[in-house]
Amino acid sequence: MAGNSRDPGRSVTARALSVLTAFDIDHVRLTLTAIARRAEIPLATAHRLVRELEMWGALQRDGDGRYAIGLRLWEIGLLAPVNSRLREVALPHMQELCRHTHDNVHLAVRSGLEVVYVEKLTTPRAVPIISRSGGRLPLHSTGVGKVLLAHAPTTVVHEYCERGLERHTAYTITEPGRLGRELQSVRSRGFAQANEEMTLGNCSVAVPVHDGGGSVVAAIGVVAHSARADVGKLVKALLPAAEGIRQRLVELDRTELDLLSR
Amino acid sequence: MAGNSRDPGRSVTARALSVLTAFDIDHVRLTLTAIARRAEIPLATAHRLVRELEMWGALQRDGDGRYAIGLRLWEIGLLAPVNSRLREVALPHMQELCRHTHDNVHLAVRSGLEVVYVEKLTTPRAVPIISRSGGRLPLHSTGVGKVLLAHAPTTVVHEYCERGLERHTAYTITEPGRLGRELQSVRSRGFAQANEEMTLGNCSVAVPVHDGGGSVVAAIGVVAHSARADVGKLVKALLPAAEGIRQRLVELDRTELDLLSR
Incomplete structure (x- = not known):
């Protein structure tokens, strides 16, 4: 992207x-040198840009x-x-x-070929887990990911499978055919389950969050210890939460919801 | 800021x-025309910049x-x-x-002359309140604000008072002398209270969150209905929460904590 001399504005931005x-x-604090190296820009350029970004408050x-x-x-990011x-709607x-x-409770959306x-x-x-707000994980091995993939356009599922289904544990579904049947079952049952497919010992259960028009805009899920997870009970707790969120989302403009899941 | 022709990079950034x-x-969705008007840049420039920001994912x-x-x-903002x-440490x-x-529970830091x-x-x-994550409110009329102001450098308190203490209700403290005595009392009692000083009917109680070195890096508070708020009980619930957060913050690098409150 950088270095387009015919359009210096583009290059500077x-x-x-x-x-x-x-x-x-893994890099929340960086020296100027590290920034220049990681951003692949000359140190002098990094110095000037960092100074401007710091003045504005984008860096400190x-x-x-x-x-x-x-x-x-x-x-500013919170305005997304x-x-x-x-x-804000889902938090209560x-x-x-x-x-x-x-247990751990997750709210997630799909961004391209990942869960966010x-x-x-x-x-x-709650059982310790690796997710964090703003973090990304795979779609095929997490409860929320399966929900989001099950309700994604077919082209997304194809593209996702073509990239290869990475194995995380012995229980991860890595055959596209089996994943396809699993996603069909997620749609028909109305919830997804991932049993030790991302992390051994952990079981995740998730349901779709619909908007007023019936589209799935997010997934809400619980991650519990696989030994003590009562899937039926978790689904029963998740469904009214998803419905509560849907009712609040109905109040929002349709076009705003376009922005949630892509 | 814009238009410095001697340093086009600076101006473009x-x-x-x-x-x-x-x-x-109040403006989470904007047309291109509105962006150009609010950013005070020509429409053609806005068009080019918005396209670049959209490609990168800063806008959608x-x-x-x-x-x-x-x-x-x-x-990226979540990395702050x-x-x-x-x-992340305080949420549990x-x-x-x-x-x-x-009731409503707040975590806040001071940014310049405001509560964030x-x-x-x-x-x-919980009683309905106007705060939101990422939002800003005054320092002198909120519980968390009083805590943060009470532990701010004297120069900050002077500067704050010199700007004038805005009245929000009949109970807002608007005299600098009275505010000074109030902040002294916040320090000696170890908690702050704001009784209908921001919003009629609401009472907020807050305590400081210290880091390992004893500096106040944040404030944690509860906003309750003033008729049913038991201040003693709320302080008793808040103190162990602040202590729990402090214990986790101790694990962090001292220099990282510099970044929390400015």
Whole structure:
């Protein structure tokens, strides 16, 4: 993207954005040198861009001179419909689910060929899990992922299977034919289950969140210890939560919901 | 900021950032024309920048052709220490508080001369309030704000008072001298209280969240109906939550905590 001399504006914006992309969950604080290296831009360019981004509040600098994503960028990010519409509406229902189940509760959307976790609530009694809000996990090996894939366009399922179904445990479904039958069953039963398919010992159960028009815009799920998970009970707790969220989403403009899941 | 012809890079980055600034909680979806007007840039420039920001995922477009903040910017924003460090650590303690009190629970930091709400949990029984995660409110008329102001450098308190203390209700403290005595009392008692000072009928109680070094990095508070708020009980519920968060923050690097409150 960078270095298009015929359109310097494009190139500068792309470089400024590449500075932001240098940060990820394993790199939340970076030195200027690390930013330049990870963004693949010259140190002098990085210096100028970082200074501008810091002045605006997209970056902030700690006492050691390392940079992190700034408060202002976080605030602006929260305006994304996935937060300002979906998460805000779903949060009380997720808390209620957490209170009932004492397990991990997830809200997720699909972004391309991945699950994006919008929110994760947990309790001291819940089994430890690797998800986090803003994190991504595979579609075929998680409860919320199966729900989202089951309700995605067929072309998405094909593309997903063509890339190959990565094995995470001995129980991960890695044959496209079997995944296809599984997704059919998710649609007919109205919920998805993933038994130790992502992490050994963990069982996840998830249901779709519909909008007013009947489209699936998100998935809500619980991750419990596989030994003590009562799937029927979890589904029974999840369905009214999904319905509660749907009722609030109905109040939103149809076009806003287009933005939630892509 | 824009239009510095001696440094086109600076100007382009500033313009790209001004596109993002066009969005706020009352303007989460904007047409291209509205973006150009609010960002004060020519329509052609807005068109080019918006296209680049959309390609990268900082903006997304709905079916009506209006733009919103994109999923990718939201994801990157979540890497800010205020979320990835503070909120993630505090969330289970906030849920616990919510379970006990059935009231609104807030986590907040100070940004300059304002309270920034990092997270807000609520319950069906809680009194309706105007705060939201990512939102800002005054320091002198909210419980969390009083805590943060009481532990801010004296220069911040002076600057805040010099700007004038806005009246929100008949009970808002608007005299600097009285506010000074109130902040002294917040420090000596170890908690703050705001009785109908922001909104009639609402009472907020808040305590400081310390880091390992003893600095106040955040405030945690409860907003209840003023008629049924038992301040002693709320403080008793808040203190162990703040202590629980402190214990987790101790595990973090000192320099990371510099980034939480400014």
